[in-house]
Amino acid sequence: MPVADEHARLCLVLVATRNPLNLGAAARAMSNFGFSQLRVVNPYEIAFREARSAVGAAAVLANAQEYKTLAEAVADCTLVVGTTAIRHRELLHPMRRLEIGARLIRKRLTAHRVALVFGSEKTGLSNQDLSHCHWLMNVPTREGHISMNLGQAVAVCLYELVRNGKAGGRPEKIPPATSGEIERIGEVLLDALRLSGYLKPGAGPAAKEKMRRLIRRLHLQHADAEVLLGMLRKILWNLKTGSARQT
Amino acid sequence: MPVADEHARLCLVLVATRNPLNLGAAARAMSNFGFSQLRVVNPYEIAFREARSAVGAAAVLANAQEYKTLAEAVADCTLVVGTTAIRHRELLHPMRRLEIGARLIRKRLTAHRVALVFGSEKTGLSNQDLSHCHWLMNVPTREGHISMNLGQAVAVCLYELVRNGKAGGRPEKIPPATSGEIERIGEVLLDALRLSGYLKPGAGPAAKEKMRRLIRRLHLQHADAEVLLGMLRKILWNLKTGSARQT
Numbered sequence: 001m002p003v004a005d006e007h008a009r010l011c012l013v014l015v016a017t018r019n020p021l022n023l024g025a026a027a028r029a030m031s032n033f034g035f036s037q038l039r040v041v042n043p044y045e046i047a048f049r050e051a052r053s054a055v056g057a058a059a060v061l062a063n064a065q066e067y068k069t070l071a072e073a074v075a076d077c078t079l080v081v082g083t084t085a086i087r088h089r090e091l092l093h094p095m096r097r098l099e100i101g102a103r104l105i106r107k108r109l110t111a112h113r114v115a116l117v118f119g120s121e122k123t124g125l126s127n128q129d130l131s132h133c134h135w136l137m138n139v140p141t142r143e144g145h146i147s148m149n150l151g152q153a154v155a156v157c158l159y160e161l162v163r164n165g166k167a168g169g170r171p172e173k174i175p176p177a178t179s180g181e182i183e184r185i186g187e188v189l190l191d192a193l194r195l196s197g198y199l200k201p202g203a204g205p206a207a208k209e210k211m212r213r214l215i216r217r218l219h220l221q222h223a224d225a226e227v228l229l230g231m232l233r234k235i236l237w238n239l240k241t242g243s244a245r246q247t
Numbered sequence: 248m249p250v251a252d253e254h255a256r257l258c259l260v261l262v263a264t265r266n267p268l269n270l271g272a273a274a275r276a277m278s279n280f281g282f283s284q285l286r287v288v289n290p291y292e293i294a295f296r297e298a299r300s301a302v303g304a305a306a307v308l309a310n311a312q313e314y315k316t317l318a319e320a321v322a323d324c325t326l327v328v329g330t331t332a333i334r335h336r337e338l339l340h341p342m343r344r345l346e347i348g349a350r351l352i353r354k355r356l357t358a359h360r361v362a363l364v365f366g367s368e369k370t371g372l373s374n375q376d377l378s379h380c381h382w383l384m385n386v387p388t389r390e391g392h393i394s395m396n397l398g399q400a401v402a403v404c405l406y407e408l409v410r411n412g413k414a415g416g417r418p419e420k421i422p423p424a425t426s427g428e429i430e431r432i433g434e435v436l437l438d439a440l441r442l443s444g445y446l447k448p449g450a451g452p453a454a455k456e457k458m459r460r461l462i463r464r465l466h467l468q469h470a471d472a473e474v475l476l477g478m479l480r481k482i483l484w485n486l487k488t489g490s491a492r493q494t
Contacts, residue, residue: 021268028396034389057392099410140409142281145304148402149275155399156406162387163346163407189478196485198478214474218465227461231436231445235482238443242489 006109010161011037013073015129016120017150018044025151026118027057027064033158038064039073044120070117070132075180077115079108080216082125082133083153085146092213094135101137102160112176116157121150131209132179134216177225185225186212188232195239253356257408258284259401260320262376263367265291272398273365274304274311280405285311286320291367317364317379325359328352329372329380330404332393341382348384349407363404368397424472432472433459435479442486 012030017023017040027038038060067073074080081101082093096104108114117133119125130136139148139156148156190211193199199207220228259277264270264287274285285307314320321327328348329340343351355361364380366372377383386395386403395403437458440446446454467475 025396025399029399031392032386032388032395032399139279139406141279145278148279149272149398151396152272152276152279152399152402155395155403159386159403159406160410192482193478196482198481214471217468217471221464224461224464231440234445235439235443235486238486239482239489242486 006106007034007162008036009109009113010035010105011039011074011077011113011115012154012158013039013041013070013115013117014043014150015041015070015117015125016044016123017118018121019150022121022150024057024061026154027060029151029155029158030060031057032155033162035158036060036063039067039115040064041067041070041073070129071179071183074115074117074132075178075183076113077179078112078176078222079105079114080117080133080179081105081114082117082119082130082136083157084119084124084130084136084138085141085148086124093130093133094217096135096137098137098139098157098160101135102157102163105161108176115179118150118154128205128209131212132216134219175222177220177222181222181225181229182212182215182220185220185229185232186215188229188236189215192232192236192239195236253353254281254409255283256356256360257282257352258286258321258324258360258362259405260286260288260317260362260364261290261397262288262317262364262372263291263370264365264397265368266397269368269397271304271308273401274307276398276402276405277307278304279402280409282405283307283310286314286362287311288314288317288320317376321362321364321379323360324362326352326355326361327364327380328361329364329366329377329383330400331366331371331377331383331385332388332395333371340377340380343382343384345384345386345404345407348382349404349410352408365397365401422469424467424469428469428472428476429459429462429467432467432476432479433462435476435483436462439479439483439486442483 012026012035014023014026017026023040023043030036030038036059043066065073105114105116117125117129119129125133137157138146139153141148186208190199190208193211194201194203259273259282261270261273264273270287270290277283277285283306290313312320352361352363363384364372364376366376372380384404385393386400388395433455437446437455440458441448441450
């Protein structure tokens with residue numbers, strides 16, 4: 001199977017991975033299935049390049065990019081999909097079975113970057129991590145034992161992505177917003193909500209995460225994101241000057 | 248997913264496995280996907296029960312049966328399928344892609360035992376091992392890197408066995424916003440944009456329609472619509488009081 005453009009657009013993002021063997025195994029599965037973009041957020045072992053079990057995956061590991069935050073790691077992606085074993089995490093995010101989710105990912109990959117995010121072996125993805133995700137995907141494991149080994153979960157997800165050659169989704173014609181754009185909208189909206197008193201001054205990260213999730217659920221298109229950002233900036237500017245004149 | 252009779256009829260056979268981590272990983276994947284019959288032929292490490300990475304798979308490992316020969320291990324199976332990364336092993340055996348092979352295995356499992364055989368990490372299945380197989384199956388990996396990690400290969404094969412090809416996307420249960428809610432959001436947003444000067448006072452119905460289309464493209468959920476409306480009303484109220492004080 002040749003490494004298609006579609007494959008080059010998939011970014012596998014590993015957050016706070018603890019075990020170098022798992023990093024290596026993830027890289028190996030990527031190499032097996034023709035993916036190359038490995039992004040590592042805040043890995044537990046800085047020496048992740050030494051991951052030993054990555055037989056034949058040296059190229060993937062050597063080219064892996066390291067990020068301080070998940071936000072930076074997914075900034076250029078228009079779709080961010082989190083993987084989780086937890087089935088009913090408060091239903092804050094839509095949850096899709098791997099098979100259904102993979103179909104949507106393949107469709108998006110025909111023209112845009114997609115991030116597939118895996119959390120640490122111990123804790124999975126945090127609520128803050130999840131707030132960067134558009135939706136979640138799970139592997140249909142047995143109720144009694146849903147938690148998969150990281151390297152195996154990566155392998156199964158990537159297999160499902162390449163499995164069906166015929167399922168080539170038609171490219172989506174309307175360019176979606178990138179995570180970076182969504183992040184900027186979130187920032188401006190937060191400022192506006194703070195200034196207007198909707199958010200209390202002491203509002204913590206939970207409020208921010210809630211906002212981020214809400215904006216992600218909107219399925220913003222790129223062009224609309226620009227328009228919305230323009231609106232919000234104008235409103236924010238007015239709130240600022242208004243409050244400036246009050247003092 | 249309940250452990251069905253079909254699952255109990257699948258025997259995963261590991262021949263001459265060298266690495267206890269891989270044994271553990273295989274057992275874990277079996278547990279994840281609801282399989283229980285692990286058969287081990289001549290394992291390199293006698294202490295295979297100590298396989299450490301088998302989080303939650305202790306039951307599978309404890310019940311694993313040990314055999315001296317592959318012939319004994321598959322004696323009660325009506326179908327023996329070998330897995331191999333090698334694509335063109337002399338064509339002595341029919342070779343099937345995982346997806347096709349899994350379909351045949353599932354069919355057979357409805358009434359009979361099936362053995363799914365994996366060779367050692369280093370050498371795979373020998374020609375003698377292969378002679379016990381009815382046919383071979385491979386995972387569709389990239390030509391340049393076909394050899395998978397044993398634990399990952401097991402996970403991918405078992406996933407394909409339990410994956411439900413017919414699985415239709417269940418409709419999402421999250422209630423979408425009504426047109427009325429979208430309309431109200433549009434009204435408040437328009438007011439805010441007029442007050443902040445984003446929209447000129449003379450802006451006609453075209454601007455309003457454009458706004459409505461934009462909001463409709465957002466795929467708003469009912470709960471999010473309420474939150475957004477709350478935010479916008481608060482912002483609008485502030486814009487109003489701010490501008491009131493300016494005059």
